[in-house]
Amino acid sequence: xxxxxxxxxxxxxxxxxxxxxxxxxxxxxxxxxxxxxxxxxxxxxxxxxxxxxxxxxxxxxxxxxxxxxxxxxxxxxxxxxxxxxxxxxxxxxxxxxxxxxxxxxxxxxxxxxxxxxxxxxxxxxx
Amino acid sequence: xxxxxxxxxxxxxxxxxxxxxxxxxxxxxxxxxxxxxxxxxxxxxxxxxxxxxxxxxxxxxxxxxxxxxxxxxxxxxxxxxxxxxxxxxxxxxxxxxxxxxxxxxxxxxxxxxxxxxxxxxxxxxx
DNA sequence: TTTTTGTTACAATATATTTAGAACAGAATG
DNA sequence: CATTCTGTTCTAAATATATTGTAACAAAAA
Numbered sequence: 001x002x003x004x005x006x007x008x009x010x011x012x013x014x015x016x017x018x019x020x021x022x023x024x025x026x027x028x029x030x031x032x033x034x035x036x037x038x039x040x041x042x043x044x045x046x047x048x049x050x051x052x053x054x055x056x057x058x059x060x061x062x063x064x065x066x067x068x069x070x071x072x073x074x075x076x077x078x079x080x081x082x083x084x085x086x087x088x089x090x091x092x093x094x095x096x097x098x099x100x101x102x103x104x105x106x107x108x109x110x111x112x113x114x115x116x117x118x119x120x121x122x123x124x125x126x
Numbered sequence: 127x128x129x130x131x132x133x134x135x136x137x138x139x140x141x142x143x144x145x146x147x148x149x150x151x152x153x154x155x156x157x158x159x160x161x162x163x164x165x166x167x168x169x170x171x172x173x174x175x176x177x178x179x180x181x182x183x184x185x186x187x188x189x190x191x192x193x194x195x196x197x198x199x200x201x202x203x204x205x206x207x208x209x210x211x212x213x214x215x216x217x218x219x220x221x222x223x224x225x226x227x228x229x230x231x232x233x234x235x236x237x238x239x240x241x242x243x244x245x246x247x248x249x250x251x252x
Numbered sequence: 253t254t255t256t257t258g259t260t261a262c263a264a265t266a267t268a269t270t271t272a273g274a275a276c277a278g279a280a281t282g
Numbered sequence: 283c284a285t286t287c288t289g290t291t292c293t294a295a296a297t298a299t300a301t302t303g304t305a306a307c308a309a310a311a312a
Contacts, residue, residue: 012300019223026226038257049302054258065230071258071309080232087231092241094224097145098217099245100152104191105213106206109246115218116242119225120235138269164288175271180289197278197289 001037005046013048017056022065025076026123032078036066063090127163131172139174143182148191151202152249158204162192189216 003020005013024030037045039053046053057074060066064087068074080087102112129146131139150156163171165179172179183200186192190213194200206213228238 014300019226022223022230023226026229040257050258051303052301055300057258063227068258069310071256072311073257079230083228083232083237087228088233088237088241091224091228091231091233091238092245095242096245097148098220098224099242100145100149100249101189102209102213102217103152103246103249104148104205105217106209107214107217109243109250111209111214112217112246113239113242115214116221116225116239117235119218119222120229120238123226123229124235140269166288176289177272178270181269183289194289195279197287198280199288 001042001045003042003046005048014052014055014059017046017048017053018059021056021060023123025065027126030076032076034076036074036076038073063087127168127171129172131174140178140181140185143172143174143179144185147182147186149249151191153252156202158202160202162200162202164199189213 001024003017003024005016007013009016011019021030021036030036036042036057039050039057043050043053057066057068061068061074064077064084066074066076099112107115127150129143129150131142133139135142137145147156147162156162162168162183165176165183169176169179183192183194187194187200190203190210192200192202225238233241
């Protein structure tokens with residue numbers, strides 16, 4: 001489980017962890033039905049508190065990306081064949097201000113779209 | 127200045143404000159060299175504290191989007207003809223985990239790219 | 253049966269967010 | 283020139299969030 005936490009980052013540790021787990025799933029390095037490490041063992045590996053890992057897991061659970069089975073553990077959910085409306089809305093809400101920022105930075109439509117395209121390739125072609 | 131703040135949002139007020147100002151600039155409703163309202167007047171309009179508006183302005187200043195002239199006021203910077211490497215990096219850093227999330231939600235490459243494209247149009251064609 | 257698991261509870265610390273009040277000096281306005 | 287407005291700075295306080303620690307519990311797994 002190749003995960004790097006930067007304790008001095010302005011991004012909360014639980015968010016860093018949730019993001020990196022999402023990226024591992026997107027790259028299929030964590031496949032559907034795969035069991036995630038226990039909150040205690042992953043916390044020990046990363047040098048953070050159990051509750052911090054637990055918080056990351058529950059954020060992923062809330063987004064429907066993993067299932068947390070009480071007293072047992074967490075497993076990766078299968079990728080839905082069709083994205084839910086709620087999921088698309090979540091992506092849209094985050095993407096909206098980011099697109100505005102990119103435009104204000106002087107990025108062109110093509111620059112933005114090819115950046116997005118290359119980031120997608122990074123996950124789907126590795 | 128059509129800005130709506132949601133006090134109960136999990137997104138900090140100063141971030142909501144900064145994002146909406148960026149969107150106004152992206153839509154050219156706030157044009158280059160336009161003066162932003164004083165921190166006191168905008169704070170009064172929005173029903174928030176002066177320091178909260180000040181924090182939003184300085185975040186935009188830090189991103190190079192506006193200039194804050196001491197003891198005078200804030201003005202919108204001209205859109206750069208060419209996006210800086212730092213700006214592109216900032217967009218990339220935010221876009222990277224979002225793309226991963228969209229893929230894990232089951233969104234296809236085309237769904238993601240056409241969502242991005244339509245969001246770009248929303249700013250450039252209105 | 254023993255170990256491991258997530259869960260829950262209480263507590264403590266640190267940081268971030270938001271508000272408030274006041275004072276200051278430079279800029280803008282009349 | 284005098285007044286008003288401006289962002290800046292400072293202190294202060296309240297609230298929320300983030301992180302860690304310890305402990306105990308009951309269910310699952312070994």
